[in-house]
Amino acid sequence: MAAAEPSQHLRHEGEPTVIADGVHVTYTERGGAGRKPHTVHAVKGVSFAAYRGEAIGLIGSNGSGKSTLLKAVAGLLPTSAGRIYTRGHPALLGVNAALMADLTGERNVILGGLAMGMSRKEIGERYADIVEFSGIDDKGDFASLPMRTYSSGMGARLRFSIAAARSHDVLLIDEALATGDAPFRRRSQRRIDELRAEAGTVFLVSHSNSTITETCDRALWLEAGSLRMDGPADEVVAAYDDFTAFTSTGPKTRKNEDKPG
Ligand SMILES: Nc1ncnc2c1ncn2[C@@H]1O[C@H](COP(=O)(O)OP(=O)(O)OP(=O)(O)O)[C@@H](O)[C@H]1O
Numbered sequence: 001m002a003a004a005e006p007s008q009h010l011r012h013e014g015e016p017t018v019i020a021d022g023v024h025v026t027y028t029e030r031g032g033a034g035r036k037p038h039t040v041h042a043v044k045g046v047s048f049a050a051y052r053g054e055a056i057g058l059i060g061s062n063g064s065g066k067s068t069l070l071k072a073v074a075g076l077l078p079t080s081a082g083r084i085y086t087r088g089h090p091a092l093l094g095v096n097a098a099l100m101a102d103l104t105g106e107r108n109v110i111l112g113g114l115a116m117g118m119s120r121k122e123i124g125e126r127y128a129d130i131v132e133f134s135g136i137d138d139k140g141d142f143a144s145l146p147m148r149t150y151s152s153g154m155g156a157r158l159r160f161s162i163a164a165a166r167s168h169d170v171l172l173i174d175e176a177l178a179t180g181d182a183p184f185r186r187r188s189q190r191r192i193d194e195l196r197a198e199a200g201t202v203f204l205v206s207h208s209n210s211t212i213t214e215t216c217d218r219a220l221w222l223e224a225g226s227l228r229m230d231g232p233a234d235e236v237v238a239a240y241d242d243f244t245a246f247t248s249t250g251p252k253t254r255k256n257e258d259k260p261g
Pocket of ligand 1: 027028029040041042060061062063064065066067068069
């Protein structure tokens with residue numbers, strides 16, 4: 001019964017930027033070649049309110065619905081039930097963000113900036129900063145090379161740098177930081193702090209507990225599509241840690257017993 005009450009931290013003052021009200025998201029795979037169509041119920045009745053100035057981590061096991069929830073908040077996936085209200089246009093920055101492999105980093109900065117609603121003049125003014133922030137030119141003139149020549153970390157860094165170049169009411173980041181090296185992660189963390197100070201809300205999906213606790217003040221833990229916990233990032237990460245320690249040692253121990261020696 002206590003679990004149904006809104007917990008302490010949810011009683012915020014200030015302006016909500018995202019409200020999810022009983023959100024369900026379902027994927028329907030069309031059948032074919034002898035396969036029956038089947039549906040995946042990826043997000044099951046998730047509710048929360050996010051406020052200006054918050055950085056919220058999304059954690060949970062593989063396939064628990066984190067990316068799906070972000071895409072729904074970004075308006076890229078419809079809800080099958082429930083509603084999502086957002087302020088402004090949430091910007092989703094994912095590892096699969098639409099940068100083009102055959103175009104140079106420079107062209108992608110321009111196209112990405114235009115896609116985010118920046119003018120050519122604004123992009124021109126910020127271009128050098130974006131490239132410098134990404135660090136892609138640290139080891140040569142990569143901005144003038146096609147993105148397919150980049151390592152996945154370089155690509156992710158450039159995507160983050162483009163999306164972080166302007167402030168957003170709601171910035172959704174899917175794993176982008178996990179691929180960066182330590183100096184890049186420090187720069188990103190500072191930039192996320194600035195974006196929060198500019199009164200936005202940042203959502204961050206990550207499998208790195210330290211990234212979540214260093215970057216976020218609040219965390220949502222999803223498991224099998226349901227919201228399992230919502231609270232201060234360190235508390236939620238600690239609970240999730242206990243859960244994963246339990247679920248990952250269980251089967252492993254059993255496997256070792258099955259195959260002795
Ligand atoms: N395009 C899709 N079509 C069908 N099912 C999908 C699709 N995308 C995701 N799913 C399914 O929806 C569920 C949630 O996936 P989602 O990618 O949101 O999880 P996640 O928590 O982000 O996972 P991970 O930590 O592995 O990235 C999974 O069962 C997944 O198989």
